[in-house]
Amino acid sequence: MKILLTGGGTAGHVNPALAIAETVKRNLPTAEVLFCGTEGGMERRLVAEAGYPYYPIEVMGLSRSLSPKNIRALYLALTSPHKAKRLLRQLTPDLVVGTGGYVSWPVLAAAASLGIPTALHESNAVPGLTVKRLSGRVDLLMLNFPEAERNLKKAKRTVHVGNPLRQGFASLTREEARRRLGIPEAARLTVSFGGSLGAMALNTAILELFEHYTLKHPEEYHIHGCGSRYYPHVMANIRERFGALPERIGVLEYLKEMPTLMAAADLLICRSGAMTVTEVALSHRASILIPSPNVAGDHQKKNAEALSSLGAALLLPEEELNGLSLTAAVGSILGNTEKRKAMERAAAGFGVPDANRRILRELLQLIEKKKSGAT
Numbered sequence: 001m002k003i004l005l006t007g008g009g010t011a012g013h014v015n016p017a018l019a020i021a022e023t024v025k026r027n028l029p030t031a032e033v034l035f036c037g038t039e040g041g042m043e044r045r046l047v048a049e050a051g052y053p054y055y056p057i058e059v060m061g062l063s064r065s066l067s068p069k070n071i072r073a074l075y076l077a078l079t080s081p082h083k084a085k086r087l088l089r090q091l092t093p094d095l096v097v098g099t100g101g102y103v104s105w106p107v108l109a110a111a112a113s114l115g116i117p118t119a120l121h122e123s124n125a126v127p128g129l130t131v132k133r134l135s136g137r138v139d140l141l142m143l144n145f146p147e148a149e150r151n152l153k154k155a156k157r158t159v160h161v162g163n164p165l166r167q168g169f170a171s172l173t174r175e176e177a178r179r180r181l182g183i184p185e186a187a188r189l190t191v192s193f194g195g196s197l198g199a200m201a202l203n204t205a206i207l208e209l210f211e212h213y214t215l216k217h218p219e220e221y222h223i224h225g226c227g228s229r230y231y232p233h234v235m236a237n238i239r240e241r242f243g244a245l246p247e248r249i250g251v252l253e254y255l256k257e258m259p260t261l262m263a264a265a266d267l268l269i270c271r272s273g274a275m276t277v278t279e280v281a282l283s284h285r286a287s288i289l290i291p292s293p294n295v296a297g298d299h300q301k302k303n304a305e306a307l308s309s310l311g312a313a314l315l316l317p318e319e320e321l322n323g324l325s326l327t328a329a330v331g332s333i334l335g336n337t338e339k340r341k342a343m344e345r346a347a348a349g350f351g352v353p354d355a356n357r358r359i360l361r362e363l364l365q366l367i368e369k370k371k372s373g374a375t
Helices: 011-027 042-050 069-091 104-113 129-134 146-151 174-181 200-212 231-242 258-264 274-282 296-308 323-334 337-350 355-372
Strands: 002-006 032-037 054-056 095-098 118-122 140-143 158-160 188-193 220-225 249-252 267-270 286-289 313-315
Touching (some): 002 011, 002 069, 002 104, 011 032, 011 042, 011 355, 032 042, 042 054, 095 104, 104 118, 118 129, 118 355, 140 146, 140 355, 188 258, 188 323, 200 220, 231 249, 258 274, 267 323, 274 286, 274 296, 286 296, 286 323, 296 337, 313 337, 323 337
Parallel strands (some): 002 032, 002 095, 032 054, 095 118, 118 140, 188 220, 188 267, 267 286
């Protein structure tokens, strides 16, 4: 069996593809897994690190502002499916699976035209442009948020499967995670982060949270990932404002071992990308979600609303984010054990713990249906 995966542009598109690849190889060791992405996209590096064969294709995303680059992007959108057809004839995959991003367009459009079984996974509550364009062409649309189906009326078949995650999440108890991190059982731990690059608005508010709340409560522990873009600035600000922070407050450039950190936490403060929301839910943790305002379709807000409507998260828009609003939000959750526990139960109800298994089952059934000629 040979499966070709495609998706890229952001980690939110690449990581689901890698999780699907990992699931396939774990359950079907003899299966051949290949990737197709852009020449210079981040997906090339991430796929290479995972060790899968990679085939680049030239395609560009449209800029939201008027730009001469859009002429090139439109040209490639028209011509790249023909190039993708040549690649698919060479690779002869049994199945092509996309996880979003503009590179998915030519590969899946070409596969559908050649009669190769096709599946597409949408992580967000609001489907992206590529997913909408492909929804009527692919054989199967797999959704993380059931409400995404409202925007996919042309889809042949949709199924709610959750979001695929790589191994590690929901496998540790709180106690074991705390032992690994050296966090006392009686402490209350907050973990916050704004992505690998970071978010200035969140960093500023977190430092104010330290001043107004964390430093005044010795039982409070906090681990914050400020992002590579802002790390030098944040550390200089800490030295100027506090001199030094106690050991119970850690500020790092990047948070590694995220499954362990989430398992150990009492509260998470973060953005609301689809993968992050899924990880929060599967970790069964209360959260304060601060959607990024700089994403297409405001989809992070829709993701956050899905959790907050269940009582699993508190949605705090970035335009309302400051030290005082964040301090009030943190205090309302950590200061009320019953409320925090209720949020944890609601988060557990949102997550799909067997998403990887569901996705593999759907993909194998799709291949068999195509082979048998069933519709």
